[in-house]
Amino acid sequence: MKRFIILLMSILVAKTATAQTPNYAENIAPIIYNNCTNCHRQGEVGPMAFTNYDEVKSWGRMVKFVTETRYMPPWSPDPKYRHFVGERTLTDSQIKQIADWVDGGMPRGDASKEPKLPTFPTGSQVGTPDLVLNMSDTYKLAGKGKDDYKVFVLPSNLTQDKILRAVEFRPGNNKVVHHVRLAYETKGAARTKDAQTPEMGFDGFGGFNVQVDGSFDTWTPGKNVLQFPENIGHKLPANADILIQVHYAPTSAPATDRSSVNLFFKETTNLRPVKSFGMIHFHLSGGPASFQIPANTVKKFYAKRVTQQDMSVMSIYPHAHLLCKNWEAYATTPAGDTIRLIKINDWNHKWQGDYTLPKMIKIPSGSTVHAYATYDNTTNNPLNPSSPPQLVSLGESTLEEMYVFGFTYLDSQAGDENISLVSNAVVSPNTVLSNTGLPFEHDSRLYPVYPNPMNRDFSVGFYLDKPMKVNLSVYDLSGRLVKTFLDESQSAGDHIVPFHLDDQWTEGTYIFRLLGDNLNMTQKIMITK
Numbered sequence: 001m002k003r004f005i006i007l008l009m010s011i012l013v014a015k016t017a018t019a020q021t022p023n024y025a026e027n028i029a030p031i032i033y034n035n036c037t038n039c040h041r042q043g044e045v046g047p048m049a050f051t052n053y054d055e056v057k058s059w060g061r062m063v064k065f066v067t068e069t070r071y072m073p074p075w076s077p078d079p080k081y082r083h084f085v086g087e088r089t090l091t092d093s094q095i096k097q098i099a100d101w102v103d104g105g106m107p108r109g110d111a112s113k114e115p116k117l118p119t120f121p122t123g124s125q126v127g128t129p130d131l132v133l134n135m136s137d138t139y140k141l142a143g144k145g146k147d148d149y150k151v152f153v154l155p156s157n158l159t160q161d162k163i164l165r166a167v168e169f170r171p172g173n174n175k176v177v178h179h180v181r182l183a184y185e186t187k188g189a190a191r192t193k194d195a196q197t198p199e200m201g202f203d204g205f206g207g208f209n210v211q212v213d214g215s216f217d218t219w220t221p222g223k224n225v226l227q228f229p230e231n232i233g234h235k236l237p238a239n240a241d242i243l244i245q246v247h248y249a250p251t252s253a254p255a256t257d258r259s260s261v262n263l264f265f266k267e268t269t270n271l272r273p274v275k276s277f278g279m280i281h282f283h284l285s286g287g288p289a290s291f292q293i294p295a296n297t298v299k300k301f302y303a304k305r306v307t308q309q310d311m312s313v314m315s316i317y318p319h320a321h322l323l324c325k326n327w328e329a330y331a332t333t334p335a336g337d338t339i340r341l342i343k344i345n346d347w348n349h350k351w352q353g354d355y356t357l358p359k360m361i362k363i364p365s366g367s368t369v370h371a372y373a374t375y376d377n378t379t380n381n382p383l384n385p386s387s388p389p390q391l392v393s394l395g396e397s398t399l400e401e402m403y404v405f406g407f408t409y410l411d412s413q414a415g416d417e418n419i420s421l422v423s424n425a426v427v428s429p430n431t432v433l434s435n436t437g438l439p440f441e442h443d444s445r446l447y448p449v450y451p452n453p454m455n456r457d458f459s460v461g462f463y464l465d466k467p468m469k470v471n472l473s474v475y476d477l478s479g480r481l482v483k484t485f486l487d488e489s490q491s492a493g494d495h496i497v498p499f500h501l502d503d504q505w506t507e508g509t510y511i512f513r514l515l516g517d518n519l520n521m522t523q524k525i526m527i528t529k
């Protein structure tokens with residue numbers, strides 16, 4: 001009997017020991033191969049390979065650290081707040097298993113039980129493209145170990161408008177292409193900028209450095225290309241240039257890249273265009289000029305905007321630079337409900353993207369969208385590009401910041417919330433602020449008239465790069481002047497002018513025009529009852 005108890009005890013002890021120290025073959029390899037190896041293998045962007053026991057073991061303590069801190073796998077949105085397509089997260093128990101394995105001496109276990117490496121997809125995820133656009137030449141990276149941000153122009157040469165079913169970025173060199181933003185432009189501004197220097201492309205850290213007409217889903221390694229289901233799509237105008245803003249990861253050896261973009265078209269007679277709802281510094285509670293982050297401060301910004309129609313939201317894209325720490329955005333409906341949109345607890349500029357909802361969510365007309373972002377301009381922020389910290393204001397460069405919160409949506413229809421964006425796998429081209437594009441530039445400009453369509457009250461914002469006399473007038477569609485609202489000298493900087501229209505204004509579409517020194521910007525406005 002005594003012997004039996006001892007035997008039983010030793011079995012129990014042995015059992016607890018195995019339960020406590022996970023082994024590579026059965027416990028750790030499945031976690032690593034399914035969550036890390038996609039990027040961490042030969043020729044991919046991860047800086048080391050995790051394809052077998054020895055490789056993982058040699059980085060063991062680091063693997064424990066980056067998983068415990070949730071730095072890896074890279075995924076910014078808080079999954080407890082909202083789930084998105086292609087979510088990359090480890091469960092608490094997976095993180096603990098890795099930690100226990102490392103602390104327990106990293107046993108291999110029975111090697112014959114190790115899973116095979118998954119087969120990773122090669123080639124297009126969507127199929128045979130209707131049009132392939134290549135970078136015009138090979139881009140050479142100096143290999144000086146620095147991040148490099150470049151904008152390249154890919155002319156479509158399309159002779160007619162097309163409807164896009166999918167846009168697929170294909171990295172030429174997976175080892176160095178870290179993330180890519182895609183947009184299109186029809187006025188030739190990017191071509192002109194590109195032609196200013198003999199090298200292909202031009203610098204662009206925070207964006208495209210030219211005003212774009214619309215943008216598409218951001219590409220990050222391992223991201224699924226989604227296809228717009230049904231008659232949903234994005235119109236690409238004839239002759240549009242596709243712009244790619246490529247973030248090249250630091251490399252110590254010289255490297256080259258020649259990436260491409262696959263376009264997939266579709267035919268539909270009743271297109272439901274993907275639209276975009278945006279909030280920028282113009283919508284901040286303190287006004288656009290409040291977007292300043294003094295040295296040695298942590299500052300939280302808040303903006304809100306009321307929706308003017310029922311929207312079916314498809315994807316969400318916050319954008320900021322290096323100082324940003326976190327985001328939270330939600331909508332409150334007229335009925336008093338709160339709709340969570342996104343929460344990012346640890347913003348990382350390197351892993352920005354836009355996040356597609358598995359199914360569309362409806363935001364009813366008259367809801368208020370709230371978006372908060374915090375920026376840390378102190379020495380506590382390891383990503384602060386300035387040492388000592390400097391006053392930071394709006395701009396596209398590494399030393400400046402942005403506040404952009406946007407989402408793509410459809411004009412709502414019954415049943416939208418049942419359309420899956422997962423199975424159809426495509427992505428959300430985002431038309432950004434369709435009227436004017438995002439006003440990234442530091443030139444004088446007219447901000448989007450808000451609200452638009454409008455009832456009787458609205459405001460107009462504009463930014464002047466120097467003091468000048470400006471004229472703000474409204475014309476009808478035949479070009480006849482209806483009313484001049486403002487015709488006087490204004491100081492440099494941001495201005496917001498509130499307007500009230502009297503009852504003599506009839507419903508309809510008008511043209512709003514801002515005239516000044518080298519400044520002639522128009523925008524369509526719609527007056528409703």
Ligand code: HEC
Binds near residue numbers: 046063088
């Ligand atoms: C989507 C691609 C991707 C996935 C998935 C991914 N990594 Fe990474 N990993 C990277 C990139 C890129 C870097 C380089 C640092 C950066 O860009 O943030 C990196 C860096 C690292 C580093 C070095 C940390 C440092 O300070 O440079 C470790 C360790 C690491 N990853 C482990 C993991 C583990 C473990 C997993 C899975 C649990 C994982 N990674 C999943 C892309 C990825």
